[in-house]
Amino acid sequence: MKNEKVTVQLYKARNITTGALWSIVRYILIIGISFVIVYPILKQISVAIKDKSDIYNPTIYMIPVHFTMENIRLAMDILHYGPLLRDTLLFVVSTTLLQAASCALAGYGFARFSFPGKNILFTFVILTILIPSSTLMVPMYLHFRNFDVLGIVHLFTGKEGINMLNTYAPSLITAGLANGLKSGLYIYIFRQFFRGMPGEIEEAALIDGAGGIRTFFRIMLPNAVPPIVTVLLFAFVWQYNDTFYSSLFMSQGNLMAIKIASLPADANQYLPALLGVGGGTNVKADPNHVSMLVDTGILLAIAPLILMYLFVQRYFVESVERTGVVG
Known part of the structure; x- marks a missing residue:
């Protein structure tokens, strides 16, 4: 014992x-x-x-001796932060909503309908996740450089097509047709979720006289809150941070990712004038000061994402969790 x-x-x-x-x-x-x-x-x-x-005080590591908001003010002036943030959010929200809507429809179609070539088409969807975007850069650029649908523009105008570069049209078109940034992943998320829903729901809706479209909007979509939240947040963050498609289609656009990429050159050009030194054209800016402004500009760029995460992180974690369980 x-x-x-x-x-x-x-x-x-x-x-x-x-x-x-x-x-x-x-x-x-x-x-x-x-x-x-x-x-x-x-x-x-x-x-x-x-x-x-x-900058030149070797005893300072993280906590500065002289606190100032001057760097933030200068970075906002160089970036024209207010209009830049407004245009960026308008563009990102538009593409995000279009992607979520189109990918939900595509995912529902792959999950609940049978049609010839379904597996082959879904294989192509998976390939859009696996194939690097850089391999599609040239054909996508040429496609929107001379955009035409079935030769209609050439038939009526005699031109090769419509030049849509440096406009929001390429991103909006690809997002609305479920072919935008990371759309293959979003279609896969929706497909896995809709596959996990019981078929009796659709059978009951069919008995009540609802067709496929009505069933999707009235029954399936209201129950798909977890994947919708997941896709909305993923699409918003990836579109906000995207530099590949933004620089490919809108190299002159007023978007945050593009402006941050050109911030070092802009700071070198405009910083002396903002500080009132020598007119700003013949005087070179302090490279260490420029580096500080670049870091400050990056902080201003990610600030909206940090604020968004503070408010929605609970919903994001719950949606990812529920999507994974159902899928």
Whole structure:
């Protein structure tokens, strides 16, 4: 009896020790991953509120001696931040809504309907996820450089097509036709969700006289909140940060990703004039000061995403979780 009590106590002690060690390892991993993610943001904030005089102070690491908002003001002036953010959000929200709507329809069609070539078409959808976007760069550029549908434009005007470059049309068209940025992944998410829904729902709707379209809008779509939230957030973030398609179709567009990419050159050009030094054309800006403004501009660019995440992170986690379970 005594030996059994000792064995039970040893077993409990071993479980407690194992649990404590696992907790320590888990916390070390969480702290390490959090540091890798949060440290760059903290460094950007430190640079944004650091005075120019602190650049050459070797004793300063993260906390500046002279706090200032001048870097933020200068970066906003160079970027024309207000109009830039407005145009970017308008463009991103438009493409996001179009992508979510078109990909939901495509995913529903692949999940609930049978038609010739269904598997082949879905294979092409998967290939859009696997094939690098750079391989499609030239044909997509030429397609929208001379955009024409079945030769209609050439038939009536005699021209090769319509030049849609440096407009929002290419991105809006591809998003509305479920062929935009990461659309293959969104179609797959919706397909997996709709496949997991019971077929009795559609049978009951069919008995009540509802067709496929009405069933989709009245029954399927209201139940597809988890994948809709997931796709909306993914599409918004990826479209907001996209530089590939933005620079390909809208190299002169007023979008955040494009302006941030050109911020070093713009800061070198306009910074002396903003500081009132030598008219701004014949005087070179301090490269270290330009680097500070670039870091500040990047912080301003990601600020809307951080604010959005603070408000919607709970819904995002729940939607991803539920989508994964149903799919």
